[in-house]
Amino acid sequence: MKKTEKLGPKGNLISGHLKDFQRDPLQFMQKLAEDYGEIARFKFGPFQDVYLISNPELIKQVLVTKQKNFVKSRDLTILKPIIGEGLLTSEKGHHLKQRRLIQPHFKREHIRSYGEDMIKTTEEYMKSWKEKEERVLSKDMMNITLGIISKTMFNMNLEEGYDVIGPPIETVMKLAVKRMRSLAQLPLWIPTKTNRNYKRAIDELDHVLFSIIENRRSHKGKSEDLLGVLMDAKDDSNGEVMSNQQLRDELMTIFLAGHETTANALSWTFYLLAQHPEVEKKLHREIDSVIGSNPLSPNHYKELTYAQNIISEALRLYPPAYVIGRQVDKTVNIGGIQLNKGDMTLISQYVMHRRREYFDQPDNFIPERFENQFTDTLPPYTYFPFGGGPRVCIGNHFALMEAVLVLVCIARHFKIKLTPSNQTIKAQPLITLRPKGGINVILEKRS
Numbered sequence: 001m002k003k004t005e006k007l008g009p010k011g012n013l014i015s016g017h018l019k020d021f022q023r024d025p026l027q028f029m030q031k032l033a034e035d036y037g038e039i040a041r042f043k044f045g046p047f048q049d050v051y052l053i054s055n056p057e058l059i060k061q062v063l064v065t066k067q068k069n070f071v072k073s074r075d076l077t078i079l080k081p082i083i084g085e086g087l088l089t090s091e092k093g094h095h096l097k098q099r100r101l102i103q104p105h106f107k108r109e110h111i112r113s114y115g116e117d118m119i120k121t122t123e124e125y126m127k128s129w130k131e132k133e134e135r136v137l138s139k140d141m142m143n144i145t146l147g148i149i150s151k152t153m154f155n156m157n158l159e160e161g162y163d164v165i166g167p168p169i170e171t172v173m174k175l176a177v178k179r180m181r182s183l184a185q186l187p188l189w190i191p192t193k194t195n196r197n198y199k200r201a202i203d204e205l206d207h208v209l210f211s212i213i214e215n216r217r218s219h220k221g222k223s224e225d226l227l228g229v230l231m232d233a234k235d236d237s238n239g240e241v242m243s244n245q246q247l248r249d250e251l252m253t254i255f256l257a258g259h260e261t262t263a264n265a266l267s268w269t270f271y272l273l274a275q276h277p278e279v280e281k282k283l284h285r286e287i288d289s290v291i292g293s294n295p296l297s298p299n300h301y302k303e304l305t306y307a308q309n310i311i312s313e314a315l316r317l318y319p320p321a322y323v324i325g326r327q328v329d330k331t332v333n334i335g336g337i338q339l340n341k342g343d344m345t346l347i348s349q350y351v352m353h354r355r356r357e358y359f360d361q362p363d364n365f366i367p368e369r370f371e372n373q374f375t376d377t378l379p380p381y382t383y384f385p386f387g388g389g390p391r392v393c394i395g396n397h398f399a400l401m402e403a404v405l406v407l408v409c410i411a412r413h414f415k416i417k418l419t420p421s422n423q424t425i426k427a428q429p430l431i432t433l434r435p436k437g438g439i440n441v442i443l444e445k446r447s
C-alpha cells in the first residue's frame with residue numbers, strides 16, 4: 001500500500017502523535033495534509049482518534065451541512081472557567097438563542113458606529129510615540145485592541161481599560177496557556193499553585209465584571225455601548241433579558257475573543273509590511289490619496305481597499321485562529337470515512353491558506369492577490385480566517401474594520417522598522433497564533 005493510501009502515520013502506542021503535534025502543530029498539520037491528503041488520521045494519546053480535514057468540500061460538511069453531528073472541541077473546556085456559557089463555548093439551543101440575541105449588534109451597519117472609537121483610541125495611544133523610539137509593537141497592539149474593546153463594550157477610557165481589566169485578563173490568559181500546555185491538566189479543584197492562581201485571577205475578573213454590570217443596572221437610562229445593548233436585548237419569544245451571569249459570560253467571551261485575535265493580526269501585518277517596503281509605499285500612496293490632510297474617519301474605510309487587501313493577506317499567511325476543532329457527537333460519514341462519537345476533527349486555516357492548488361506563491365506576501373474579488377473565485381472554505389457556518393466569528397466585520405483603521409492610523413504617521421536582532425519571527429501557535437518573543441520595532445516618523 002502506498003503511503004498516500006493509508007489514513008495516517010503510525011504513532012507511539014501510548015502518546016500517539018501528541019508530542020509531535022505539541023512540538024510544532026503547524027508543521028505537523030502541514031506535513032500530514034501533504035502526505036495523507038484530504039482526510040488524515042492521527043492520535044492524541046492511546047484512544048483519541050483525530051482527523052485533520054483539508055478539503056474545502058469536506059470542511060464545509062463539518063462546519064455547515066453536517067454541523068449538527070458535531071459539538072465544539074473539548075480543548076475549549078480549558079477556557080470554560082473563564083468564559084462560562086458564552087457564545088464561544090455554549091452549544092445547541094442555548095447557543096442559538098444567545099446568537100440570535102447578540103448577532104444584530106454585530107451587523108456591518110451597527111459596527112460602523114464603533115469606528116470613531118477605534119480611531120480615537122489608537123490616536124490617543126500613539127500620542128506618546130517618538131521618532132527613533134524602540135517599542136514592543138506586539139504589546140502595543142494588545143493594548144490598543146484591549147482599549148478599543150473596553151471602550152466599545154463598557155465605554156471605558158483607555159487607562160481604565162488596561163488598569164482595571166488588563167491585569168486580571170493577562171494573568172488569566174497566561175495561566176490558561178500554562179494549563180493548556182501541560183500534558184496532564186489537573187482539575188481545577190486540585191489546589192496546585194497554578195490552579196490556585198488561576199482561580200484567584202478568575203475571581204478578580206468576575207469581581208470587576210459583576211461590579212460593572214451591577215453599577216450599570218443601578219443607573220437608569222440607555223447606553224449605546226455593547227453592555228447597554230446586551231442588557232436591553234430581549235428574547236422575541238418570551239421577552240426575557242439576560243441574567244447577570246449570562247451577561248458576564250458573554251462580555252467575557254467577546255472581550256477575550258475580540259482583542260488578542262485582532263492584536264495578532266495587526267502585529268503580523270506590521271511585521272510583513274516592514275519586510276516589504278514596496279507594499280508599505282503603496283499603502284502610503286493610498287492613505288495620502290484617500291485621506292490627504294483630513295482627519296481619518298470611519299467613512300474612509302470603504303475606500304481604503306489596498307489596506308483591506310493587506311489585512312486579508314496577513315490573515316491568510318498568519319491566521320490568528322489557525323485551527324478549528326470539533327468533536328463528533330453523532331456518527332457521521334465524512335469523505336467516505338465513518339467518524340464515531342468522541343472522535344475529533346481538526347480544520348486548519350494555516351494549512352488551507354498555504355495550499356498551492358489555490359494560492360499562487362503561497363508563502364509570499366502579495367496583497368494584490370485579493371484584488372478583483374479573488375475570494376469569490378476560490379472554492380468556499382479555502383480561505384476562511386473567521387471560520388464558517390452557524391459558529392462563524394460574530395466579530396468578523398468589527399475585526400476587519402478595526403484592523404484597517406488601526407493600521408491606517410499608525411501607518412499614516414510612522415514607518416515601522418524591525419530591530420536588527422528581530423528580523424525573523426516565528427509563529428507561536430498557542431490559543432491564537434502569536435509572534436514568538438514579540439515584535440520589536442523602531443519607529444520612523446513619516447515626513
Ligand code: HEM
Binds near residue numbers: 089324388
Ligand atoms: C482578526 C480577528 C479575529 C479572528 C481571526 C477571529 C476568528 C474567529 C473564528 C475562526 C471563530 C470560529 C471558531 C469556531 O468555529 O470554533 C470565531 C468565533 C468567535 N469570535 Fe472571532 N475572530 C476575530 C475577532 C473577533 C472579534 C473582534 C470579536 C468580538 C468583538 C470576536 C468574537 C467572536 C465570538 C463571540 C465567537 C464565537 C461565535 C459563536 O460560536 O457563535 N472575534 N472567531
